[in-house]
Amino acid sequence: MTFGFAPSSAASLSTSAASAHRVLEPAEWAAAGIPLLRNPRDVVSGLHARHRPRPATAVVAVLDPDERLRASASFVRRPAPADGWMFRNALLDQLRRVIPHDLRRRTPVRTAVLLYCREGDARWTEEDGAWMWGLRDACTLHGLRCGAYITLTPDGWQVLGEGRGGRRPNAGSAPEPFETAELPPPRPRPGGAASDVLRRAAAR
16 A cells, blocks of 8 residues: 655645746846847847757857857757746756856856747747746856847847847748858959059069
8 A cells, every 4th residue: 555645735836936936027137237248139140040949949158258159059948837947957057068167267257148039029928037047047056147138039039128139030030141140241352444454564
């Protein structure tokens, strides 16, 4: 004979209440002093081209002080209720795989940003709040500055808490060639009669 205990309603309520606390509201995020990206569109376009995220895909990236990409990883969110603690663990696992921690530094130098591709519009959701909580906590545990949280939806991309965004890339757009975005602009080709005269003179 075996005996067991079914979870009480009080225990279920306490679990859901604990999960609710692992969510950051937009006002809390705005008051956290998250550093602004100098060129968010370049960051978004670069990560979109590298990882080609689809809905339910998270892309975590580490930037240096000059906003150059040092490491990034992407993963698909598991179908489970939004919980900042679970998101924190998933983000921390990815960070540990791609870049060493900076816990020995007194002040964080590198910054982690999170791009999350999802359905719906750009308005804040409780799922976004859970990702924000998870990103902030993962950064603390890995010795990084907590950077921007960016959503990628069918309407476009948006840096939550800042109001900056754009229509492309979006959740359904094809990625732009990543190499093209990083290469310097091509040098202008010489041409015209004056150039021909100079070339002939040089040949003599």
